[in-house]
Amino acid sequence: MNNSEIKHSLKLAGQLMELHGDNPFKTRSYTSAADVVGGLDVELATLSEKEILAIDGLGKSMAANIADLLHSGSFEGLNQLMDKTPVGVIEMLGISGFGPKKVAVLWQEGGAETLDDLLTMCDQGKVAALKGFAEKSQETLRAAVSFLIGNRFRERYANVEAVVATLQTLIADLPSVEQCQETGQTRRRLEVIDQIELLVVAEDFEEAREQISQLTGLEVDERKSSPMAWYGKHVGVKPPIKIHFADSDSAINRLIETTGSIEHLNLPTTDQTSIKSALKKGRFVSEEAFYQSIGMKPIVPELREGRREGDWATQDRLPQLIEMSDLKGILHNHSTYSDGKHTLRQMAEHCKQLGYEYLGISDHSQTAVYANGLPDFRVKQQQEEIRQLNEELAPFKIFSGIESDILTDGSLDYSEEILASFDFIVASVHSGLNMDIQKATDRLLKAIHNPYTTILGHMTGRLLVQREGYPVDHRAIIDACAETGVVIEINASPYRLDMDWRWIEYALDKGVKLSINPDAHKMDGYKDMYYGLQVARKGGLTANDNLNSMNLAEITAFFASKRNKK
DNA sequence: ATCGCAAACGATCTTAAAGGGAACTTTAA
Numbered sequence: 001m002n003n004s005e006i007k008h009s010l011k012l013a014g015q016l017m018e019l020h021g022d023n024p025f026k027t028r029s030y031t032s033a034a035d036v037v038g039g040l041d042v043e044l045a046t047l048s049e050k051e052i053l054a055i056d057g058l059g060k061s062m063a064a065n066i067a068d069l070l071h072s073g074s075f076e077g078l079n080q081l082m083d084k085t086p087v088g089v090i091e092m093l094g095i096s097g098f099g100p101k102k103v104a105v106l107w108q109e110g111g112a113e114t115l116d117d118l119l120t121m122c123d124q125g126k127v128a129a130l131k132g133f134a135e136k137s138q139e140t141l142r143a144a145v146s147f148l149i150g151n152r153f154r155e156r157y158a159n160v161e162a163v164v165a166t167l168q169t170l171i172a173d174l175p176s177v178e179q180c181q182e183t184g185q186t187r188r189r190l191e192v193i194d195q196i197e198l199l200v201v202a203e204d205f206e207e208a209r210e211q212i213s214q215l216t217g218l219e220v221d222e223r224k225s226s227p228m229a230w231y232g233k234h235v236g237v238k239p240p241i242k243i244h245f246a247d248s249d250s251a252i253n254r255l256i257e258t259t260g261s262i263e264h265l266n267l268p269t270t271d272q273t274s275i276k277s278a279l280k281k282g283r284f285v286s287e288e289a290f291y292q293s294i295g296m297k298p299i300v301p302e303l304r305e306g307r308r309e310g311d312w313a314t315q316d317r318l319p320q321l322i323e324m325s326d327l328k329g330i331l332h333n334h335s336t337y338s339d340g341k342h343t344l345r346q347m348a349e350h351c352k353q354l355g356y357e358y359l360g361i362s363d364h365s366q367t368a369v370y371a372n373g374l375p376d377f378r379v380k381q382q383q384e385e386i387r388q389l390n391e392e393l394a395p396f397k398i399f400s401g402i403e404s405d406i407l408t409d410g411s412l413d414y415s416e417e418i419l420a421s422f423d424f425i426v427a428s429v430h431s432g433l434n435m436d437i438q439k440a441t442d443r444l445l446k447a448i449h450n451p452y453t454t455i456l457g458h459m460t461g462r463l464l465v466q467r468e469g470y471p472v473d474h475r476a477i478i479d480a481c482a483e484t485g486v487v488i489e490i491n492a493s494p495y496r497l498d499m500d501w502r503w504i505e506y507a508l509d510k511g512v513k514l515s516i517n518p519d520a521h522k523m524d525g526y527k528d529m530y531y532g533l534q535v536a537r538k539g540g541l542t543a544n545d546n547l548n549s550m551n552l553a554e555i556t557a558f559f560a561s562k563r564n565k566k
Numbered sequence: 567a568t569c570g571c572a573a574a575c576g577a578t579c580t581t582a583a584a585g586g587g588a589a590c591t592t593t594a595a
Contacts, residue, residue, distance in 0.1 A: 025578060029567035059568045099593050134586055369580045370595055405595090408583085431595050432583065 003037050003044055006069050009078060010034035010062075015093050016081035018100035019107075033062045041341050041522065045070055088114030095144045096467040097434075105130055118145045143468075151465045154194045155238045158494035158531055160186060163237050164196060170215055171200060171243075176207040178248060183258040187301045189534035191497045192464055196234075196241045199255055205245040212243060252284045263306020269294045270314065302537045308505065319540045322516075324533060326543035328551050330526055331360035332403065332426050332457065332489065332517035337382050338363035339371040341522035344382065344398070348389055350523040352396040357552040361386070362401035362426045365413035371430075374402070376418055383421065397552055399423040399559065403457060408432045410446025412453070419452040423559050426489065426517070428457030429470075437471040444472060448480045454562055455515055455547070456481060458491040459499040466495075474503050482510040485562060487547045490539075492518045492532025493525075504539025515547035 014030030017023075036057040037044065044052060044066055052063045068075035082090070092103045092115065106112045110121055110130050121127050122142040128135050164186050172180040177200055184197025202208040209230050213220040217235050224231035230243040246254035257265065257279055265276040275294065284290040288298040296313035300321065303309040312318045334340035335347050342350075344361060351359040363382070364373035374382065379402070386398045401424040404412045412419060412427060419425065427447045435443065447453055459477065460469025481488055488507055491498045496519070499507075507514060516532040518525050536546070543549040550558060 023567085026567050028578080033567085057568070061567060097593070101592060132586070132591075136585065140585095364595095367581095368595070429595095431581090433595080434584075 001045065001069050001073060003040055006044055006066060007034045007037040009069055009074070010037060010065070012090075012093075013065075013075075013078045013081060015100050016078075016085055016090070019085065019089070019093070019104050020081065021104070029057075029059075029062075032057055037066075039341055086113045088112075088117070091115055091148075092118070094148060094466065095141070096147075096463075097140055097144055102132065105132055115145050115149050119149070147468055151192075153238050153240065154192050154465055156464050156494050157186065157189065157191055157193055157534070160193050160196060160237065160239060163234055164198075167196075167198060167215075167218075167234070167241075171198065171212060174208065174211045174215075176204055176211050177202050179251070181255060183244070183255055184242070187259050188261070188304055189302050189538060191494075191501070191531075191535055193239050196237070196239050197258055198241070198243045199251070199258055200243055200245050201248055201251045202245060203247065208245060249283055252286060252290065253279050256284075256287055256290055259301050260304035261306050264304040264309070265306075267306055267310035269296075269310075275310075300537070302534065303540070305538065308540075319542050321537045322533060322541050322543045322546055322549065324530065326546065326549045327356070327516065327529060327533070329356050329358035329360065329548050329555065330518060330520070330529065331399075331401070331424070331515055331548050332362050332455070332491075333359060333520045333525070334363050334403075335361055335382075337361075337378060338368070338373055339521060344385055345389060346523060347520070348393060348396070348398050351526065352393060354526065357395075358397045358399060358555065360399045360401050360424060362403040362424070364430075365402050365404040367405045367407065367413050368430055373405075373413075376414070379414075379418055379421070395552070397556075399555075401425060401454075403428055404453075405430050406443060406447040408443070410443040412447065412450055416452075420563075422452075424454040424562075425452050426455045426457040427453045429461055433461050433470050435470045437473060440470045441473040441476055444477055445480050448477065448484055448486050451565065453484075453486050454559065455487045455489050455517070457489050457517075458496050458519070459488065462498050463495050464497065469498065474499075475506065478503065478507050478510055478512055481507070481512045485565070487513045487515050489515050489517045490532045490536050490541075492516050492528045492530075494528060494531045497531065497535050501535040501539035504536065504541055508540065508545055513545055513547050514541055516541075517548070 010030050011034035014027050014034060017027040017030060036055065049063055049067065052058055052066060065075040065077065089103065089107050092106065093100060106118060110126060112118050112121055118141065122138050127133050127138040127141055164182055168180050168182060171177055179201040181199045183199045185193045185195060200208055205227060212218065212230055218232055220230065220232040228245055231240065233240050244254055244258055266274050268274055269278050278294045291298045291313060297316055297318050299309050299313050330351055333347055335342065335344040337344065348359050364371040366373045366375045383400050386400045390398055401422050403426045404414065406427050406429045407413060448456060460472055462469030488499055504514060514536065516529055516536055518528040520526050520528065
């Protein structure tokens with residue numbers, strides 16, 4: 001078990017204790033132990049019991065729980081709590097906006113044991129009748145529960161990536177299988193996956209199907225499976241799996257057919273038919289050969305969504321999509337000054353080691369007390385440390401920034417004097433997320449028009465599969481960024497991937513720059529830029545339109561010119 | 567349950583918004 005799994009178990013134990021009305025101080029000790037574990041930069045599995053006991057916030061009981069977790073994947077206290085809580089009620093703890101206390105009422109007073117029970121109770125008006133609930137809460141609950149139910153079989157891309165790779169290898173190694181290739185949504189790098197698809201090349205489909213069904217972890221769904229397709233699922237993986245079969249002659253045709261979205265396959269071709277019907281006219285030896293046969297330049301899988309790629313490919317105007325090697329520096333990162341796991345020095349040295357030219361540090365601002373946000377004097381301390389590190393690490397450069405909360409009224413979180421002391425400012429909303437579209441848009445517009453704002457951070461506050469973002473008028477916001485020269489972040493955390501890639505096209509039309517930012521809270525977090533890059537490519541982003549593709553000299557000039565416009 | 571001060575025990579404290587219900591509880595960043 002790794003730290004993040006241990007953290008998850010301790011947090012769950014804390015939530016369940018609160019649900020069952022345990023001593024609040026005992027409850028809190030579990031929650032805070034979970035936080036402590038989350039903040040460690042060394043794996044608990046590598047520590048002795050004595051070393052674990054020496055960690056502040058982890059005492060005798062917690063050390064024993066951790067030992068049990070490492071040994072058996074659970075601990076007695078957690079097992080007991082799980083035993084007396086229905087699975088559906090545990091699922092309710094994930095409802096955004098409703099915590100353990102409210103869930104306890106819904107379960108014990110209202111009798112709900114599943115998410116579906118809750119919807120029924122909302123329909124019957126029974127939720128509004130419960131103590132501590134009323135009309136408004138009932139509707140908020142209905143929306144949050146519907147969202148969770150709608151996402152029951154959907155998963156973030158990053159969480160299925162490894163399973164897809166493992167399955168691919170396992171299946172390719174089966175004696176009856178010639179080749180196994182990723183296709184469908186994951187091949188297109190969609191941010192949320194509701195079906196995993198693979199294409200198997202084999203002579204004898206029947207035999208291949210049977211061997212696949214034998215693989216550990218896979219469960220076949222006999223009813224849905226057919227001679228041409230295996231349907232089923234993998235233990236612990238939410239989206240269902242569909243495996244297509246093809247002989248080697250038709251493999252490329254099947255790959256193209258299963259990779260593109262329906263909208264892509266329906267795109268018109270110059271002969272008045274569609275991609276889909278063109279595929280039926282022959283067997284192709286490569287994807288490139290197929291697209292050329294219909295007068296199109298080859299289209300990479302990420303772009304096959306049925307948007308503008310058909311026209312681009314026909315007119316030879318496909319964008320030169322951004323690549324990892326186009327990223328020259330890393331912006332929007334946290335350190336131990338606020339809620340990051342690693343020190344400023346560690347973050348900088350690691351960034352430099354990876355070959356980047358610069359790092360933009362933007363810890364949380366003072367209002368974010370829960371994240372140890374920086375008051376004025378700590379901003380100054382950090383800037384002094386940055387100055388010293390810059391001397392030492394030159395020519396590598398750390399830019400001093402801040403992730404300033406956009407307060408409820410749309411203003412930033414410091415005085416003019418402090419705001420003016422930063423090289424760049426990421427402005428993001430972190431609190432008061434419950435807004436209508438008018439209020440949210442006005443709040444963001446005011447922040448965009450603040451002359452100190454350099455980058456607009458995670459635009460909608462969404463958490464994929466967990467929580468809907470607040471609604472915003474994307475056009476109005478992008479237009480304002482065009483007017484003010486504010487850069488829009490593509491937050492690369494696989495939980496967010498916000499702004500949504502579907503709006504990149506509009507932003508590029510308006511001449512707005514984007515920035516692929518990892519929002520890293522630890523050194524390892526830099527890797528998330530990969531996920532941001534995938535969705536950026538889906539949106540047609542090129543290196544030219546991406547802020548952190550600038551080299552050090554260019555971005556230094558960019559920050560300076562933005563500051564001089566004030 | 568943990569910590570700190572002290573030797574068995576007491577204190578444990580982010581804060582603001584929101585909703586429900588008329589002073590407070592719950593939630594979430």
